[in-house]
Amino acid sequence: MEKLLLLGDEAIAQAGLDAGMSGMYAYPGTPSTEIMEYVQASADAAERRVHMTWSSNEKTAMEAALGMSYAGKRAMVAMKHVGLNVAADGFINSAMTGVNGGLIIVAADDPSMHSSQNEQDSRFYGKFAFVPIFEPSNQQEAYEMVFDAFETSEKYKLPVLFRITTRLAHSRASVLRRESLPENLLSLPSDPKSFILLPAIARRKYKILLEKYETLRYENHISGYNHFKDGTFRETGIIACGIAYNYLMENLKDTSVDFPVLKISGYPFPKDLIKDLASRCNSILILEEGAPFVEESIRGILDEGIKIYGRMDGTVPRDGELNPAIVGKALGLPVSYGQDVPSVVKMRPPSFCKGCGHADMFMALNEAVKPFGPGRVFSDIGCYTLGALPPYNSIISCVDMGASVTMAIGAADAGLTPSVAVIGDSTFTHSGMTGLLDAVIKNSPVTIIISDNSTTGMTGGQKSQATGRLVDICRGLGVENEHLRVISPLHKNHEDNVRVMEEELEYNGVSVIIAQRECIQTATRRKRS
Amino acid sequence: MKNDIILAGVGGQGILSIAAVIGLAAVANDLFLKQSEVHGMSQRGGDVQSHLRLSDKPVSSDLIPFGKAELIISMEPMESLRYLPWLSENGWLVTNSSPFINIPDYPATDDIIAEIKKVKNHLIIDADAIAKQSGSARSGNMVILGAASAYIDMTFESIENAVIKLFGRKGNDIVEANLKALKAGRDAIQV
Numbered sequence: 106m107e108k109l110l111l112l113g114d115e116a117i118a119q120a121g122l123d124a125g126m127s128g129m130y131a132y133p134g135t136p137s138t139e140i141m142e143y144v145q146a147s148a149d150a151a152e153r154r155v156h157m158t159w160s161s162n163e164k165t166a167m168e169a170a171l172g173m174s175y176a177g178k179r180a181m182v183a184m185k186h187v188g189l190n191v192a193a194d195g196f197i198n199s200a201m202t203g204v205n206g207g208l209i210i211v212a213a214d215d216p217s218m219h220s221s222q223n224e225q226d227s228r229f230y231g232k233f234a235f236v237p238i239f240e241p242s243n244q245q246e247a248y249e250m251v252f253d254a255f256e257t258s259e260k261y262k263l264p265v266l267f268r269i270t271t272r273l274a275h276s277r278a279s280v281l282r283r284e285s286l287p288e289n290l291l292s293l294p295s296d297p298k299s300f301i302l303l304p305a306i307a308r309r310k311y312k313i314l315l316e317k318y319e320t321l322r323y324e325n326h327i328s329g330y331n332h333f334k335d336g337t338f339r340e341t342g343i344i345a346c347g348i349a350y351n352y353l354m355e356n357l358k359d360t361s362v363d364f365p366v367l368k369i370s371g372y373p374f375p376k377d378l379i380k381d382l383a384s385r386c387n388s389i390l391i392l393e394e395g396a397p398f399v400e401e402s403i404r405g406i407l408d409e410g411i412k413i414y415g416r417m418d419g420t421v422p423r424d425g426e427l428n429p430a431i432v433g434k435a436l437g438l439p440v441s442y443g444q445d446v447p448s449v450v451k452m453r454p455p456s457f458c459k460g461c462g463h464a465d466m467f468m469a470l471n472e473a474v475k476p477f478g479p480g481r482v483f484s485d486i487g488c489y490t491l492g493a494l495p496p497y498n499s500i501i502s503c504v505d506m507g508a509s510v511t512m513a514i515g516a517a518d519a520g521l522t523p524s525v526a527v528i529g530d531s532t533f534t535h536s537g538m539t540g541l542l543d544a545v546i547k548n549s550p551v552t553i554i555i556s557d558n559s560t561t562g563m564t565g566g567q568k569s570q571a572t573g574r575l576v577d578i579c580r581g582l583g584v585e586n587e588h589l590r591v592i593s594p595l596h597k598n599h600e601d602n603v604r605v606m607e608e609e610l611e612y613n614g615v616s617v618i619i620a621q622r623e624c625i626q627t628a629t630r631r632k633r634s
Numbered sequence: 635m636k637n638d639i640i641l642a643g644v645g646g647q648g649i650l651s652i653a654a655v656i657g658l659a660a661v662a663n664d665l666f667l668k669q670s671e672v673h674g675m676s677q678r679g680g681d682v683q684s685h686l687r688l689s690d691k692p693v694s695s696d697l698i699p700f701g702k703a704e705l706i707i708s709m710e711p712m713e714s715l716r717y718l719p720w721l722s723e724n725g726w727l728v729t730n731s732s733p734f735i736n737i738p739d740y741p742a743t744d745d746i747i748a749e750i751k752k753v754k755n756h757l758i759i760d761a762d763a764i765a766k767q768s769g770s771a772r773s774g775n776m777v778i779l780g781a782a783s784a785y786i787d788m789t790f791e792s793i794e795n796a797v798i799k800l801f802g803r804k805g806n807d808i809v810e811a812n813l814k815a816l817k818a819g820r821d822a823i824q825v
């Protein structure tokens with residue numbers, strides 16, 4: 106079969122296509138974005154007419170995929186870890202309804218927060234929802250697992266959580282493809298009530314879900330990914346989850362110590378596996394990328410008589426991504442090091458591109474808002490969050506997508522007026538519109554600036570659902586015409602833009618200013634092609 | 635055979651293309667490969683790096699352990715120094731000499747060059763100037779790769795073939811420009 110050089114993300118996408126997936130649903134978010142992008146670039150997917158347009162947010166993606174599964178076909182949803190917060194309602198309840206066609210939810214976690222607000226570990230969501238979790242350690246395994254995940258999903262009629270982290274998502278390795286499977290045919294669920302979560306039905310379904318969860322522990326498609334390799338060293342046995350296994354192997358190749366190793370990549374795992382390891386060793390070291398998820402559950406099972414080392418006792422740092430050195434130290438093995446970074450090396454944080462409209466928007470806003478005093482410009486997530494850095498220092502918040510609008514409303518409710526929200530176009534259609542409706546209904550004294558670069562910039566320039574629709578959306582939600590302003594954030598328009606902002610800040614009600622200028626990155630790419 | 639290589643630069647300088655060329659060459663040479671890349675926030679003018687691991691045996695970790703890299707290839711002089719903790723004792727540091735200044739406290743170039751010269755095995759070339767001379771100002775990344783290729787355990791020809799493969803769909807002119815820049819880089823270190 107064909108060998109391809111693929112990112113972890115791409116391996117998952119290719120596997121989805123090869124395993125008969127009929128639809129890919131996603132909202133962009135690092136480190137998950139390349140899953141959908143790979144499907145969009147695939148000639149095979151286009152020919153088969155696999156669904157591959159971006160969704161407005163992770164919740165709409167999750168629910169649309171569930172709809173496709175209801176209709177009998179295999180579907181995949183991909184998002185970054187915080188996207189699962191947005192999709193959580195649909196996700197948790199999809200475990201209650203169950204699925205018809207196979208359904209995989211890929212959550213890409215970002216330990217060490219390379220491009221994220223937090224480092225939440227999505228495995229907790231899987232356990233919370235009572236669904237199987239797959240956590241691949243490398244690209245080939247990720248590819249294989251997608252087939253097993255679809256099988257498991259259809260066999261148990263459950264959605265499956267597929268948890269990856271940045272390092273796997275964005276690392277390339279060669280992947281050997283398998284024979285392709287055909288797509289499922291359209292079919293309705295055997296039980297026509299199964300998706301109606303009325304209390305009477307839901308109570309019955311919850312019991313079924315709890316029973317299923319226990320049988321999952323002994324399911325081969327899952328536990329086939331949990332291997333035990335005994336060793337002669339009785340002092341410490343090691344449990345390595347997902348990608349932590351790679352860092353372990355990196356260290357073990359240079360040592361003669363023969364550790365017993367239990368690799369865990371499928372959940373829920375049989376408790377016997379852990380008990381067996383514990384019976385062979387005096388202590389257990391647990392290595393996992395993200396939170397001490399397995400560690401917490403094990404400390405509960407067998408604390409007596411055996412020492413447990415991991416993130417909770419400081420053997421491994423409690424936060425941040427793993428690397429070979431951290432794992433080497435935890436194993437008590439010698440760790441190499443080059444030279445220190447010389448002090449001439451300065452930090453180089455990300456910054457606005459030359460020619461970015463967000464920068465000119467902030468220059469104007471800083472001037473207009475100055476007379477009202479500091480601490481009133483709420484913002485959101487996107488390239489424009491860089492307005493937090495010098496020389497702009499314009500914004501005071503970046504919490505979750507859409508929160509600029511709603512936090513500005515709450516602060517205005519408390520008396521901080523005028524309050525300002527700065528939000529990107531894609532973020533606005535993701536989660537800002539409902540907040541704007543709240544503002545309109547109360548006529549809150551807020552000024553909302555939609556910094557519209559006509560793309561989803563931060564994640565690499567994906568199509569924005571907002572493009573060309575912002576004025577109509579705002580008008581439709583009830584923003585008054587005279588307080589719906591469109592400006593062009595160019596240096597030469599600075600004075601005019603400041604004046605528009607001043608006028609709207611003075612207005613004691615809802616104003617929306619759309620600052621419209623194409624992203625310099627997408628503009629350059631468009632001109633080149 | 636094992637080559638652990640760190641690619642360094644600033645978002646937008648084209649280090650992902652260098653990584654892609656070496657990756658394609660490694661596959662053509664039947665080597666095992668892992669190539670960890672930075673996507674996301676830092677691509678907006680922040681520092682970016684890629685870990686490339688080539689070996690005739692399977693590679694475990696996606697990240698290179700500290701002190702184990704045989705080679706640092708950098709598109710920018712200050713950035714080349716950021717990854718010294720990864721460089722092995724006899725490793726080579728190959729860097730472009732042209733600074734990319736997008737921060738207010740960027741240090742004096744002389745101070746940076748002095749630090750680079752303290753590294754046992756180093757090579758500093760003006761990739762931007764060489765790229766311009768070779769007729770393709772935007773191919774500085776290929777110039778650096780050409781120079782660094784002397785320290786990679788694959789034939790120059792296999793790297794040329796990878797360039798042809800990577801840029802092939804962009805047309806002959808682009809392929810030729812990149813090959814020329816690659817060759818100019820390689821030639822620059824033989825004088």
Ligand SMILES: Cc1ncc(C[n+]2csc(CCOP(=O)(O)OP(=O)(O)O)c2C)c(N)n1
Binds near residue numbers: 486528529
């Ligand atoms: C719930 C959630 N989904 C996705 C992301 C990832 N993300 C961060 S910024 C961003 C793009 C925002 O685009 P836009 O609002 O248009 O601003 P731009 O970056 O173009 O300035 C995305 C998708 C996130 N942080 N949270």
